[in-house]
Amino acid sequence: xxxxxxxxxxxxxxxxxxxxxxxxxxxxxxxxxxxxxxxxxxxxxxxxxxxxxxxxxxxxxxxxxxxxxxxxxxxxxxxxxxxxxxxxxxxxxxxxxxxxxxxxxxxxxxxxxxxxxxxxxxxxxxxxxxxxxxxxxxxxxxxxxxxxxxxxxxxxxxxxxxxxxxxxxxxxxxxxxxxxxxxxxxxxxxxxxxxxxxxxxxxxxxxxxxxxxxxxxxxxxxxxxxxxxxxxxxxxxxxxxxxxxxxxxxxxxxxxxxxxxxxxxxxx
Numbered sequence: 001x002x003x004x005x006x007x008x009x010x011x012x013x014x015x016x017x018x019x020x021x022x023x024x025x026x027x028x029x030x031x032x033x034x035x036x037x038x039x040x041x042x043x044x045x046x047x048x049x050x051x052x053x054x055x056x057x058x059x060x061x062x063x064x065x066x067x068x069x070x071x072x073x074x075x076x077x078x079x080x081x082x083x084x085x086x087x088x089x090x091x092x093x094x095x096x097x098x099x100x101x102x103x104x105x106x107x108x109x110x111x112x113x114x115x116x117x118x119x120x121x122x123x124x125x126x127x128x129x130x131x132x133x134x135x136x137x138x139x140x141x142x143x144x145x146x147x148x149x150x151x152x153x154x155x156x157x158x159x160x161x162x163x164x165x166x167x168x169x170x171x172x173x174x175x176x177x178x179x180x181x182x183x184x185x186x187x188x189x190x191x192x193x194x195x196x197x198x199x200x201x202x203x204x205x206x207x208x209x210x211x212x213x214x215x216x217x218x219x220x221x222x223x224x225x226x227x228x229x230x231x232x233x234x235x236x237x238x239x240x241x242x243x244x245x246x247x248x249x250x251x252x253x254x255x256x257x258x259x260x261x262x263x264x265x266x267x268x
Contacts, residue, residue, distance in 0.1 A: 004216045006089035008215035014083070014091045017054060021093060023157055026106060032159035034169065035093040037066055042169035043104060044069070045082075052076040056088040059099035066099070073102065093161045107124055111150065111187050113181040120147035121262055122183060122193060122216040123255060126230050127222065129155035135166020136252025137219070142170040144259040150176040150187075152230070160244045185195040187231045188216050197226050197234035198254055206238040211262035219255045222248065 006014060019025045020033050031051065034040045037060070042178055044050070053073045057063040074080050083091070092101060116122070123141050128134055141149050156163060158176050179187070188195055193214040198206070211217075218234065220226035225248075233235065240249060240257050249257070 004079075004081045006081055007087055008232065009087045009090035011087070012055065013052070013081060014087060017052065017101060018091045021161065022158070026157065026159040030033055030106055032106045032164065033093060033161050034104055034164055035097065035100070036165065037061070037069065037100045038077035038165060040073075040102050041069060041099050043102075043172040044072065044076070046169070046173040047174050048104050049076045050104045052103040052227050053078050053080045054083050054088060054091065054101040055080065056083045056085055056097075056099040058085045059088060059097055061098055063099075069100070073246060074165075078102070088150060104172075106157070106180060107158045108158045108176050110196065111177040111183060114148050114175055114177055116147050116191065119213050120193065120215075121145070121211075121259070122147055122188075123149045123152075123267070124188075124195070124216050124218040124230075125149065125251075125255075126152045126181060126218060126220045126226055127155055128219070128251060129197075130251075131156050131160045131162035132166045133222070134160075134163045135168070135171070136250070137255045138170045138174055138176075139266035140252065140256035140259055141174045144256075144263050145188075146174060148175040148177065150184055151176070152181040152184040154178045176190050176233075181227070181229060187229075194235040195230075195233055195256070197230065197231050197237045198239070199225055199231060199237050199241070199259060200239050200242075200248055202237040202239050204236065204238050205259045206240055206261050209236050209238045211258070211265050215262060217258050217262065219251050222251050
């Protein structure tokens with residue numbers, strides 16, 4: 001198939017890519033966009049097979065080295081479209097694009113299809129609405145070797161391009177799923193996974209809680225925290241000690257602190 005060379009953002013193929021900025025379009029197509037070389041490279045390394053790649057050598061940081069990713073994606077069966085700078089910048093989701101936009105399947109699997117190892121470390125995110133927070137948690141989860149990240153009663157979809165960007169593409173390397181909270185709680189109970197809830201309203205420090213074995217660390221929204229239903233279902237409630245004037249941390253930071261305590265305990 002001959003490669004297209006497009007110089008106008010009004011091209012129908014480019015307009016179809018731009019439409020995936022909208023959640024309704026992503027959910028209808030089951031597709032999203034990966035905007036950026038590093039993010040796309042991680043996604044491909046994780047086994048993602050792009051459907052379409054828009055690329056612009058003029059915007060690449062190192063075209064000689066990075067054009068190899070174009071060939072790699074093409075070899076995976078994706079159609080590739082070389083774009084002029086003006087057209088590419090109009091379609092790009094991020095400011096300061098670096099010449100790579102790929103259309104890929106949205107990350108995620110049905111909750112009960114998650115394949116967990118023995119004694120898994122899981123993250124449950126209840127109602128998190130900020131894509132940056134989801135992305136931050138995913139980066140920490142990837143680094144900590146978490147078995148899965150589950151969104152309970154999600155507000156933001158895994159395909160949100162800001163989640164993809166904030167996660168640096170790790171939304172494709174960490175198994176993710178979404179489900180209503182009751183289904184998540186039943187799933188954990190069926191697998192004997194203890195639920196550890198993070199909340200400032202407890203006396204137990206996260207370092208005093210047993211985080212070995214099958215454990216799910218639950219994090220809620222920065223504004224309201226975990227719901228009463230999640231707290232009531234928890235096997236333990238933990239807090240992170242705070243020495244300053246604020247009484248809570250960013251959701252992504254809170255998750256990272258507790259996850260790395262779990263990593264420390266599991267290595268001991």
